[in-house]
Amino acid sequence: MTIRLCVLLWARPGATEHLAAYEDKVLALLSEHGGRIVRRARTDGLDPAPTEIQLIEFASRAGYDGYLADERRTALAAERDAAVARTDIHPVTFV
Template identity: 75%
Template sequence: MTVQLCVVLWGRPGAAGALAAYEDKVLALLGGHGGRLVQRARADGTDGRPDEIQLIEFASQAGYDGYLADARRTALAAERDAAIARTDLYPVELVK
């Protein structure tokens, strides 16, 4: 069963560049788990708006679980915590 997600990210004040750099690293791991980045958009992060929005798709729940547990991703936890203040994650249905 395909897993489709909308990820909404808010950076810590002054950390938009660090957020983008962190996301560049972890999004590069998607393919190894049957995942793909469908779309990535950046906003300005002002007035409560997020800094980044992503649509991600995995071929299976196992692939998504593997991505979450990937040691290369979890090793970046401190970098993530320094850059990202909030993440909202929603299961979605991508309409093509």
């Protein structure tokens, strides 16, 4: 079953470029887990807007779970925490 997600990310103050660099690294792992970035967009980051919006698709729940557990991704937790203030993830249906 295909998993589709809308991911909203807010950067910590002054960390917009760090958020983008972190996301570049972890999104590069998607394909190894049957995932792909459908669209990635940035806002001006002014409150209350998120800094980055992503639409992501995984071929299966197992792929999504594998991505979340990927040790290369989890090893970057400190980098993520320094750059990302908030993340909201919403399951979606593409229309």
